[in-house]
Amino acid sequence: MTDNSESNEIHHEVVLDVNSHASQNCEESGIKDSVPLLKKLVAEVVGTYMMIFAGCAAVIVNLNNDHVVTLPGIAFAWGFTVMVLIYSVGHISGAHFNPAVTIAFASTRRFPFKQVPTYMIAQVLGSTLASGSLRLIFNGEDDHFIGTLPAGSNLQAFVIEFICTFFLMFVITAVATDNRAIGELAGLAIGSTIIIDILFAGPMTGASMNPARSLGPAFLYDNYTGLWIYLIAPILGALVGTWTYNFIRHTNKPTCDELPKIELTKIVPFLRRSRS
Structure with missing residues (x-):
């Protein structure tokens, strides 16, 4: 029984x-995923295009209409655009839209080094296409340089761009790579950081934080004044930002x-x- x-x-x-x-x-x-590289690159081109187009369009409209958009308006235009794009294509390409972000992720082995050159080309291409579109739309008296220029000394601009990008990449690393962070709010956190950076750095440097953002308009308008600042400072700031967060992370796994x-x-x- x-x-x-x-x-x-x-x-x-x-x-x-x-x-x-x-x-x-x-x-x-x-690093290993099932999304084909071509789809990632298209997402980076489209995302960078939309980001540069919306952000720089706000700058042009502000200049052409007696500063009706205002500095806070421009900051929110950039921040909200990045936020919605992160939620739109972040699951496809990672929503870098920024060579400095791509290089920083690769330095910590969260992105394959072999894809860095193609990502950077896609980002600069998106920025250049957006700049060209804006120059076609706003021509004549409405044509303004939409690139980034230092308002003070080169040293001041370099330090500000370094700090801005450090702040941005520190937040990106925290909310996008740490499982203990609230990942669903990554777009909101990153977009808000961009808004904060532009509010205090916009009048002094243009708050680029992105080599592609500065390269596209420089190509279209043939204006390379202080461009080296916007190429080197954001990359250094992003590297230091991501490595600083990795240092204070609870585990190195x-x-x-x-x-x-x-x-x-x-x-x-x-x-x-x-x-x-």
Whole structure:
């Protein structure tokens, strides 16, 4: 009787597939993923185009209409545009739109080095196309240089751009790579950081924080004044920002290993039958 009762019990086998799913999550959230490179590049071109077009259009409209947009308006235009683009294509390309961000991620092995050149080309292409579109739309008396120029000394501009990009990349690294952060609010946090940076740095440097943002207009308007500042300072600021956050991060493990990735893959009910 005892053997029969035990043999007729219904058991539920819980199968835990830890290793395979951890590696799968690494591939989905890290360097290895299933999105083709071409789709990523198109997303970077389109995203950078929309960001530069919307942000610089706000600058032109402000100059052509007695500063009706105002500095806070320009800041919000840039910040909100980046925010919605992060939610739109962040899951496809990572929504870098910025060579400094791409280089910083690659330096911490969160982005493959071999894709850095193509990402940078896509970002500069998007910026150049947006600048060209704006110059076609706003011509004649409405044609204004939409690039970035230092209002003070080169040293002052360099330091400000470094600090702005440090702040931006520090926040990006925190909200986009740390599993303990609220990832759903990454777009809002990054967009808000851009707004803050532009509010205090916009009048002094244009608050570029992005080599592609400065390169596109420079190509179209053939104005390279102080361009080296906007190429070097953002890259250095982004590198220091991401490495600073990685230093204070609780663990040095990759993002996918910071929290246990244990999932129930299947629950199989079966009846153990006794052998007569």
